[in-house]
Amino acid sequence: MSFATTSLDTGMTKQPHSSTETAPGNMRRATTAPLDIETVVEELKELPQPVGMPLLDDPKYHTRDVSVFYNETKQAIFNVDLDIGRNEVIAMIGPSGCGKSTYLRCLNRMNDTISGCRVTGELLLDGEDVYARSQDPVLLRARVGMVFQKPNPFPKSIYDNVAYGPRLHGLANNRAELDEIVEDSLTKAGLFKEVKDRLNLPGTGLSGGQQQRLCIARAIAVSPEVILMDEPTSALDPIATGIIEELIDTLRQSFTICIVTHSMQQAARISQRTAYFHMGYLVEVNDTNTVFTNPEHLLTENYITGRFG
Amino acid sequence: MNTSSLLTLLLILGLLSYYLGRKKSLAVSNGNRGQHRLHSLPDYYGYLVAVWCLLPALVVLLCWNMLNTPLITHAVSNSLPPEVHAVSPVNAGLVMGNVKRLVATRSIATETDPVQKAAAEKYLDLQAFSRIARTLVVLALAIGGFLYGWKRVNPQLRARNQVEQVIRGVMILCASIAILTTLGIILSVLFESLRFFHAVPVHEFLFGTHWSPQTAIRADQVGGSGSFGAIPLFVGTLLISAIALLVAVPLGLMAAIYLSEYATPRLRSIAKPALEILAGIPTVVYGFFAALTVAPLLRDLGGMAGLNVASESALAAGLVMGIMLIPFMSSLSDDVINAVPQSMRDGSYGMGATQSETIRQVIIPAALPGIVGAFLLAASRAIGETMIVVMAAGLSARLTVNPLEAVTTVTVQIVTLLTGDQEFDSPKTLAAFALGLTLFILTLILNIVALHIVRRYREQYE
Ligand SMILES: Nc1ncnc2c1ncn2[C@@H]1O[C@H](COP(=O)(O)OP(=O)(O)OP(=O)(O)O)[C@@H](O)[C@H]1O
Ligand SMILES: [Mg+2]
Numbered sequence: 001m002s003f004a005t006t007s008l009d010t011g012m013t014k015q016p017h018s019s020t021e022t023a024p025g026n027m028r029r030a031t032t033a034p035l036d037i038e039t040v041v042e043e044l045k046e047l048p049q050p051v052g053m054p055l056l057d058d059p060k061y062h063t064r065d066v067s068v069f070y071n072e073t074k075q076a077i078f079n080v081d082l083d084i085g086r087n088e089v090i091a092m093i094g095p096s097g098c099g100k101s102t103y104l105r106c107l108n109r110m111n112d113t114i115s116g117c118r119v120t121g122e123l124l125l126d127g128e129d130v131y132a133r134s135q136d137p138v139l140l141r142a143r144v145g146m147v148f149q150k151p152n153p154f155p156k157s158i159y160d161n162v163a164y165g166p167r168l169h170g171l172a173n174n175r176a177e178l179d180e181i182v183e184d185s186l187t188k189a190g191l192f193k194e195v196k197d198r199l200n201l202p203g204t205g206l207s208g209g210q211q212q213r214l215c216i217a218r219a220i221a222v223s224p225e226v227i228l229m230d231e232p233t234s235a236l237d238p239i240a241t242g243i244i245e246e247l248i249d250t251l252r253q254s255f256t257i258c259i260v261t262h263s264m265q266q267a268a269r270i271s272q273r274t275a276y277f278h279m280g281y282l283v284e285v286n287d288t289n290t291v292f293t294n295p296e297h298l299l300t301e302n303y304i305t306g307r308f309g
Numbered sequence: 310m311n312t313s314s315l316l317t318l319l320l321i322l323g324l325l326s327y328y329l330g331r332k333k334s335l336a337v338s339n340g341n342r343g344q345h346r347l348h349s350l351p352d353y354y355g356y357l358v359a360v361w362c363l364l365p366a367l368v369v370l371l372c373w374n375m376l377n378t379p380l381i382t383h384a385v386s387n388s389l390p391p392e393v394h395a396v397s398p399v400n401a402g403l404v405m406g407n408v409k410r411l412v413a414t415r416s417i418a419t420e421t422d423p424v425q426k427a428a429a430e431k432y433l434d435l436q437a438f439s440r441i442a443r444t445l446v447v448l449a450l451a452i453g454g455f456l457y458g459w460k461r462v463n464p465q466l467r468a469r470n471q472v473e474q475v476i477r478g479v480m481i482l483c484a485s486i487a488i489l490t491t492l493g494i495i496l497s498v499l500f501e502s503l504r505f506f507h508a509v510p511v512h513e514f515l516f517g518t519h520w521s522p523q524t525a526i527r528a529d530q531v532g533g534s535g536s537f538g539a540i541p542l543f544v545g546t547l548l549i550s551a552i553a554l555l556v557a558v559p560l561g562l563m564a565a566i567y568l569s570e571y572a573t574p575r576l577r578s579i580a581k582p583a584l585e586i587l588a589g590i591p592t593v594v595y596g597f598f599a600a601l602t603v604a605p606l607l608r609d610l611g612g613m614a615g616l617n618v619a620s621e622s623a624l625a626a627g628l629v630m631g632i633m634l635i636p637f638m639s640s641l642s643d644d645v646i647n648a649v650p651q652s653m654r655d656g657s658y659g660m661g662a663t664q665s666e667t668i669r670q671v672i673i674p675a676a677l678p679g680i681v682g683a684f685l686l687a688a689s690r691a692i693g694e695t696m697i698v699v700m701a702a703g704l705s706a707r708l709t710v711n712p713l714e715a716v717t718t719v720t721v722q723i724v725t726l727l728t729g730d731q732e733f734d735s736p737k738t739l740a741a742f743a744l745g746l747t748l749f750i751l752t753l754i755l756n757i758v759a760l761h762i763v764r765r766y767r768e769q770y771e
Contacts, residue, residue: 141659152653164660169661
């Protein structure tokens with residue numbers, strides 16, 4: 001194991017998870033529960049069970065009883081059970097600070113880079129334990145790409161930005177293959193036409209929307225299986241946002257996409273399933289359509305009708 | 310009243326006028342049933358009145374003290390009997406010197422020459438008069454200034470803005486003192502160098518390969534017999550600097566990377582100041598460390614390996630200088646590496662890069678301009694360093710690039726040219742100024758390049 005990998009492991013102690021398999025359908029319908037938010041939140045804390053359809057057959061990601069601690073006292077995620085399907089776009093919504101990013105970052109072990117952060121529970125990617133000792137987080141992140149809220153192209157040329165991952169993982173045997181990967185990724189990200197004459201200029205010189213698409217191209221250049229996106233359009237204008245939303249829809253053919261968003265319209269437009277988080281608890285998961293038209297949980301209903309968050 | 314008690318009195322007056330000005334501002338604002346609200350906070354009126362009280366008085370005090378002695382000397386000298394001046398102008402100067410000595414040592418009574426005695430008494434009288442007049446004028450100005458300022462206090466007075474102006478003036482004054490001093494130093498070095506270049510042609514100095522200022526002064530007073538070639542000195546300087554940088558740059562850079570990327574915050578908070586202690590060690594300590602410990606060690610090691618290492622070698626001086634430069638390199642590089650945004654690291658980790666890959670491929674390239682800036686600052690430090698090389702590198706101005714031999718540097722030669730009793734118009738001493746000027750231009754260019762690069766780096770993430 002390389003030096004960097006071991007150092008990334010510090011602070012992580014995977015604890016044996018309790019394998020309490022809980023049956024879905026523990027319903028607390030908004031209509032039957034008392035209509036007092038504090039009571040509902042208390043209830044949630046007592047029995048952290050999402051309503052709706054959190055579990056799937058043959059999922060891409062299978063996560064059970066996931067809890068995340070930033071330090072001894074601060075727990076950011078409480079016992080989340082959630083499955084993520086193959087080639088689906090799942091949107092994660094919820095008020096600010098509810099732990100969407102934290103949960104997302106568990107999926108590719110980006111939380112390892114935060115010292116003191118501890119993840120417990122069971123996370124399986126295609127049945128493979130993500131947090132197993134034998135799992136190499138560096139290789140895992142090649143399988144699970146990530147796009148961040150603020151476009152963060154490296155201060156290198158556009159070409160080198162996209163070629164970064166392939167070079168790292170030795171995906172191209174020669175320059176011609178690398179050229180092909182770069183062109184292919186840029187094309188998939190819908191950026192190739194705009195930048196084909198200036199591949200050697202710095203990626204930081206592009207517009208914000210172009211930079212974000214460059215970051216998407218960079219992520220898909222290593223042919224990941226899953227792409228995690230943390231508010232990928234929150235720094236962009238509506239037109240750039242629209243382009244990226246279309247892009248996500250086409251990318252769904254080849255990737256599983258988890259997207260955190262603050263825009264409920266966006267979640268409704270691009271996702272097949274939606275997960276609603278509240279104060280570190282997963283509250284409700286269902287078909288996007290159902291969540292937005294007929295939410296089961298009072299907290300979800302309040303959030304999507306704009307009563308808080 | 311002497312200067313220090315006058316200053317104390319002025320200070321008291323200043324405090325008093327602050328207090329009174331503040332009080333008056335409160336009085337005028339209250340008297341009008343709050344209708345005329347003060348433009349500024351009462352403190353500002355206090356400051357403003359204090360400034361009016363102190364500023365003119367202090368300026369006059371300063372000028373008076375500067376002009377006092379020359380004016381009195383002039384007056385006494387003019388009053389000397391004509392026959393004293395008749396002998397020669399120098400004679401009058403000598404007499405005046407004696408008079409001043411009499412006054413300073415209070416031995417007028419014992420003086421036998423009536424002319425000098427009378428002059429000394431006149432000098433004393435004038436001094437006493439000047440002192441009284443100074444006290445009166447300064448105090449009058451202080452009180453007058455106070456009254457003027459105090460009268461002006463009214464709710465419409467923009468005291469806050471005027472105090473701002475005064476503060477600005479003080480800042481400008483301080484800045485110009487620093488700049489003017491630098492300018493003065495440069496000009497004096499420049500003029501002395503020009504005098505040197507009258508005796509020794511520029512090209513001979515810049516491109517000559519033989520340096521031996523001693524023989525020049527003995528051969529003839531004009532010098533310029535081709536022994537002022539500075540090339541060996543500059544080669545020596547560059548050789549030692551290169552060795553020092555070869556030590557400091559890799560060590561400093563690695564240390565910086567370790568501190569900023571690998572070390573825990575706790576370790577970093579201890580290790581970084583510890584490294585910076587290196588920068589606080591006086592260079593003379595490094596110097597004798599180099600001369601007494603490192604140089605003999607190198608000689609013995611060389612002896613074992615069958616190499617002939619001089620007891621004073623460029624290598625010893627360069628190694629120790631390199632140690633001295635590590636904190637410059639590490640501290641500055643650590644800062645620029647830390648300035649690389651976390652999002653760059655996240656992006657790279659997110660692509661599946663390890664930590665060292667991230668450092669090599671993203672962080673170092675992003676921080677490179679800043680690191681180059683650190684390198685150039687360390688380089689100009691190395692070129693200008695004196696003490697270590699004086700003690701450890703030797704004095705022989707040999708043209709060599711062999712680090713095992715003794716070499717000499719520009720700074721060492723400046724020291725040897727100017728220490729001891731020297732005539733200040735021989736080419737030998739003037740050569741020091743020429744060397745200083747050349748060195749100054751060299752480091753200036755390096756610094757400008759460094760600053761330019763550092764600035765370009767700053768713009769990158771804004
Ligand atoms: N590095 C950290 N150290 C300690 N606490 C953290 C850290 N990062 C996040 N938290 C805390 O964990 C909780 C969840 O944070 P997270 O960033 O996951 O929220 P989020 O849902 O992504 O919010 P937003 O919508 O504002 O991005 C918050 O209370 C936050 O304060
Ligand atoms: Mg977030």
